[in-house]
Amino acid sequence: MACSNKDPCKKETTCPEKCDYVSNPYLATMKEDILYHFDLGTKTHDLHAMFGDVKFVCVGGSAWRMKAFAQYINELLGLGCSKDDIPNICAHTDRFSMYKVGPVLAISHGMGIPSISIMLHELIKLLCHARCTGVVVFRIGTSGGIGVQPGTVVVTKVSVDACFKPHFEQNVMGMIVAYPTVLNECLAQELLKCSKELNQFETILGCTLCTSDFYEGQARLDGAFCNYTAEDKMMYLQSAYEAGVRNIEMESSVFAAMCNRSGLAGTVVCVTLLDRLQGDQISSSHEVLGEYQERPQKLVGCYIKKIFCKK
Structure with a gap:
């Protein structure tokens, strides 16, 4: 999808009864x-x-x-x-x-x-x-990386499910409804520009795997239960990498789906705390992790300041 010169966030609303967001x-x-x-x-x-x-x-x-x-x-x-x-x-x-x-x-x-x-x-x-x-909406947070260095900031272009499908499935009264999870491309590109201006850390555009669980749902070997092998885990994570996935978290799919349903321009900006291809547990110091966690807010802050100063 090509990036348009038109403001992707421009949406006119009048009153709650006629609001385009709901x-x-x-x-x-x-x-x-x-x-x-x-x-x-x-x-x-x-x-x-x-x-x-x-x-x-x-x-x-x-x-x-x-x-x-x-x-x-x-x-x-x-x-x-x-x-x-x-x-x-x-x-x-x-x-x-x-x-x-x-x-x-x-x-x-x-x-x-x-x-x-x-x-x-x-x-x-x-x-x-x-x-x-x-209105522009951002989700900032932390994530597990796949094939990227810890501290890399991933701007999500699309959130995918455990089968690497670009949709969020919701059970509504016994019926499964699927919503697309592609995020705003223009906004993502603007954030990549901001990262180049900051020149403080690596920022990439990638797919984000969204799961409903921190342990088995993310193929970890360190949960209370594990019914698969280390080889199974590595095959799955490698398949995710080959599908374009660069990080894993637990909220992006419904965030993307609801942005699409409401017409809000939004994106997900998460820093990776580790490379899951190298292990499951976070070993960096609190000082290093604290600095990592500031990176998404710096990137989003740079974008907001650029728009704010134009007003």
């Missing part, structure tokens, strides 16, 4: 929409006043990492100091954390497909209730 006719019939896991609601909060200026959303697994990202962006955009204590908007719930810095929203999503799916449903509705337009 496709649920029942929302328009509701007197109140309670975003339960965010502890927000359309009657209890002025969502347009709170979030109407949001243009960038960055989501990641851990709450502390998303607060650190918000503090980083705060200083990068010249809106404050990196040590500012930015309040958690979802402080009254222990499910997710949310931080807002200017036009940037940072939200934790926990671990795995079910957790991020819940968060994305409520995020997409939040963007509509707030009448946001032209």
